Amino acid sequence: MTGQALLTIAVVVVLVFLLVRLIPGDPVKVMLGIQYTPEAAAALREQLNLDKSIPEQFLLYVGGLLRGDLGESTAQPGRSVADIIAESLPATAAVAITGIVFGVIIGVLLGLLAALSKKRGVDVSVRTFSMLTFSVPAFLVALLLILVFSLTLGWLPAGGWPGTWPENIPYLVLPAIALSTTMSTLITRTVRQAAIDTQGQQFMEAAFMRGLPGRVLNLKHTLPNSLLPVLTLVGISIGTLLTGAIIVEAVFGIPGIGQEMSQAVSRRDYPVVQGIALVSAIAVVVSGYLVEIAYTFVDPRARTL
Amino acid sequence: MIDMTGTMPTDDALAPRRAFGLAWLRAGVGASSSRIIGASVFVLIVLMCVFIPIFYPYGPNEFVAPPLQAPSWAHPFGTDSVGRDVFLRTFAGGRVDLSAAVIVTLFAIVVGTLLGTLAGSSRMRWVDSVIMRIVDAVLAFPLVILLLALVVVVGPDTQWGPAPPGLPAAMIALMCVMWSGYARVARGQALALRDSDFVLAGRVAGLSNGRIVTRHIAPGVSRITMALAVSDIVLVVVILSSLPFLGAGVQAPAAEWGSIMYEGRAFLRQAWWITICPGIVLAATGLSLSFVADSLLDSRRTK
Numbered sequence: 082m083t084g085q086a087l088l089t090i091a092v093v094v095v096l097v098f099l100l101v102r103l104i105p106g107d108p109v110k111v112m113l114g115i116q117y118t119p120e121a122a123a124a125l126r127e128q129l130n131l132d133k134s135i136p137e138q139f140l141l142y143v144g145g146l147l148r149g150d151l152g153e154s155t156a157q158p159g160r161s162v163a164d165i166i167a168e169s170l171p172a173t174a175a176v177a178i179t180g181i182v183f184g185v186i187i188g189v190l191l192g193l194l195a196a197l198s199k200k201r202g203v204d205v206s207v208r209t210f211s212m213l214t215f216s217v218p219a220f221l222v223a224l225l226l227i228l229v230f231s232l233t234l235g236w237l238p239a240g241g242w243p244g245t246w247p248e249n250i251p252y253l254v255l256p257a258i259a260l261s262t263t264m265s266t267l268i269t270r271t272v273r274q275a276a277i278d279t280q281g282q283q284f285m286e287a288a289f290m291r292g293l294p295g296r297v298l299n300l301k302h303t304l305p306n307s308l309l310p311v312l313t314l315v316g317i318s319i320g321t322l323l324t325g326a327i328i329v330e331a332v333f334g335i336p337g338i339g340q341e342m343s344q345a346v347s348r349r350d351y352p353v354v355q356g357i358a359l360v361s362a363i364a365v366v367v368s369g370y371l372v373e374i375a376y377t378f379v380d381p382r383a384r385t386l
Numbered sequence: 387m388i389d390m391t392g393t394m395p396t397d398d399a400l401a402p403r404r405a406f407g408l409a410w411l412r413a414g415v416g417a418s419s420s421r422i423i424g425a426s427v428f429v430l431i432v433l434m435c436v437f438i439p440i441f442y443p444y445g446p447n448e449f450v451a452p453p454l455q456a457p458s459w460a461h462p463f464g465t466d467s468v469g470r471d472v473f474l475r476t477f478a479g480g481r482v483d484l485s486a487a488v489i490v491t492l493f494a495i496v497v498g499t500l501l502g503t504l505a506g507s508s509r510m511r512w513v514d515s516v517i518m519r520i521v522d523a524v525l526a527f528p529l530v531i532l533l534l535a536l537v538v539v540v541g542p543d544t545q546w547g548p549a550p551p552g553l554p555a556a557m558i559a560l561m562c563v564m565w566s567g568y569a570r571v572a573r574g575q576a577l578a579l580r581d582s583d584f585v586l587a588g589r590v591a592g593l594s595n596g597r598i599v600t601r602h603i604a605p606g607v608s609r610i611t612m613a614l615a616v617s618d619i620v621l622v623v624v625i626l627s628s629l630p631f632l633g634a635g636v637q638a639p640a641a642e643w644g645s646i647m648y649e650g651r652a653f654l655r656q657a658w659w660i661t662i663c664p665g666i667v668l669a670a671t672g673l674s675l676s677f678v679a680d681s682l683l684d685s686r687r688t689k
Contacts, residue, residue, distance in 0.1 A: 085522075092523035103539055212680060216672025218624040220631050221665045224651060228662070232655045323528035331631045332651070339530075343633040346534045346542075358535045362527045 086370040090363055097359045098142050101351055102135065112155060112349045125155060129352070151359070152352035156345070162356035165341055172242060173337035177326040179253055180260030181315060187261060188268025189311065195269065196276035196307075197299060204273075211269045214262040219325045223259035223332040230255060240333040256329045263325045264318065271314050275307040309380055316372025320365040424677025431671050435480035438473075446470065446478035446641045454657045463663035467653055472646070476664040479641040484671070486553060487622040490560045491615050497561075498568025499611055505569065506576025507599055517569065524566040529625065530632065533559045537634045550640030556629055560622060567618070568611055613682035620672045620679075627668060643668050 101108050109122045109131060126132045129152070130141050145152065151162035195207035214222070231239035238252050279285060280303060288298055327339030334340075338357060345353035444450050447470065455465040463472035505517040524532070536559035546554030579585055579602070588598045627644030629635025636642035638649060643664050650660030 088519055089522045089526055092519045093526055096520075096523055100535055100539055208680075212676040213669065213673055216620055216624075216676050217665075217669045218628050220628050221647070221668065224647070224654065224661055224665070228654055228658055320526065320528040324530040327528070327530050328628045328631060339632065342531060342534055346538050347633045349538055351538070354535045354538055358527060358531050361531050362523070365526045365528065 083370070086366050089366050093359065093362045093366070094143065094146065097355050097362075098139055100355060100358070101129070101131075102138075108351070112351055114349060128153065128155070146359075151356035154345075154350055154353050156348035156350040156353070162352050165353055166338070166356060166360055169336060169338050169341045172335050173323070173326050173330065173339065175249065175253060176256045176260060176330060176335060176337065177322050179257035180326060180329075181264060181322065183257050183261035184264025184268060185311060185315070188265035189272050189308065191265065191269040192272025193276055193299075193304070193307065195273045196280070197303070207269065207273070211266045215266040217262070219259050219263055219328050220332050222262050223256070223329050226255045226259055227332075240335075242333075242335045252333070252335070256333045256335060259329045259332070260322070260325045264315075264322060267314055267318060268311055271310045272307045275310045276303050279303050279306040309376075312372060312376060312379065316369050316375075319368045320361075323361055323365070420677045421681035424674040424681070427670060427674035428678070431480065431667065431674070432484065435477045435484060438477040439481065442471075442474050444471070444474070446475045447639055454653065456657075457659050457663070464657065464659040466646075466650065466660045467657070472650075472660055472663055475641040475646055476643070476667050479643045479646055479664065480667065480671075482550065482553065482636060482640070482642045483623050483626055483644075483668075484619075486549075486557055486560075486626060487619045490557055490564055490622050491618050493561045494564035494618065495568055495611055495615055498565035499572040501565065502569035502572025502574075503576045503599060506573035507580050514573075518573065521566045521569045524563060525570070527563075529563065530628070532563055533625065533629070534632060534634055536562050537629075542634060550636050550642065552635055552637040552640075553642070556626060556635050560625070564618065564622065567614070571611055571614060613679060616675050616682065617679040620675045623668065623671065 107122075109125050109129075110117055112125065113121055123132075130138050133141070149163060151166070154160045154162060154165060157165075191207050191211065195204045198204060227239045230237050237255050240252075242252055243249055285298065285302060288302060293301075323338075326337070327342065329335075330337045330339040331343060338361070341353060342357050344350070345357070439446065449469040450471050451461060451465045451469050453465060453467050453469040455461060455469075457464040461471050461473060463476060466472055466475070501517050502521075505514045508514055533556070537555045540555040540558045542552055542555045544554045544558070545551075546557075549557070585598055585602055588602055593601075623643070626635060627642070627647065630637075630642075630644040630648040636645045638645050646664045647661045650657065650664075653660055
């Protein structure tokens, strides 16, 4: 398990390293665009170590990574990529974490509702609703929320980010709801399936035979067993969640990783693009790994003897 | 689940099939009502995308009425900030989104299934390891971040036949990423099939490796892949239409669902229809395909 995660991170590092080297033609020319002069090109080439041989470049790159050095932005001279990421991460993390919390609450409730309800209509409507939220892009949900809750009702701000707590909270609500729709769809389906599976188990039948009331059955047996797969799901969806957070941030104008990334894309700021790609991929691998470890604590059955 | 009738459960996904037999048709147009509804709505949207731009007397970039007009009989989705017809632009944009999604998904299916089958059926361990570690790494990146990075690599201004500016880079980036999911599915299936009895029988009967892979393993793999392809078309459309919000994707003034809604966002207060009407068509497309994908997956599970 540990070996697998480390190997994946190693391949991620190689892929990110290769990104710049795969630019057809001269990467420096592409990065500088209309600001191209031979002097600027030579300086940039030196800054990015592109004047050295490929194996040398790779060693320098990996060496830098091990020291926590992700290079320096080419569009904002003097700012290191690590600083840029560290400054924009808190906003993205706030949106993503609130999004997970909302998504888990909505998803678990809807999933249990669909699985436990005796009426087929409830099940069908929950499934249709979750399919609808799956098919509607997060940015469209975000725009709808702005239209209804900001422009029409005037309850919450349509965007922006004061940057201080607790002033950020009202600015966080709509982005988090927009982000939670993608998560809650997956969670609803998973919880529904897990709850249905749990109810078919023999221990449920035994508990029912002992005369436990339905409320106890649902709260003490169905709920915990349905929550286990949610943990795994959240772990493996960190990437999806980051993708959603970045898009939602862009719609609400929140200065997070997404804004830095799209600015870097438009300025062709390669070190920043590389740095964000690398850090986010490693974050995904590490969080997946941590969830797998956490799982063995929560569910004794998953422990390997 | 215990089979009450006492018959052996048959797993038809494992049986060898002709690549283009009738089973395809049956799997695609089964009796499920949600699948029929989903498929009909999707076909209707496709037909509208094909025919509405042909029969309209003007083009999607022509100024036909005063700007920001509310929906009316003449302009069912109203007009945008410069007086273009949003109804026409929506369905002209649908052509771009849907054809890009189909092309990207087909490419991903072919490349991903080939590589995954190769990884799963190869007797050389290193082939499997190399391919699958690359798949793991590609899947580790948050999709949008990898796409944006690739868009810079490809160059946002890359030209590609009649495609509107910005689309080629987005499509190439999507192609570089989307294959990985299919490779993982195909490998799992190929591994299960590789050691199954009928493949062994084929080997004993002296069939060549190539024949076993193409005639016996690949059809079983692609049946499952098809169900995933339908929901991937939704994913590609969703991602493609999200890219303009991140400064990538199809560039204005070309009509594409994402670019229309991105332009409309600035006028959300005065003219909600510029954003919401294309959004409804996009949601209907996604929902109809999700119905089809859901029923395909369901019928596999409960047969």
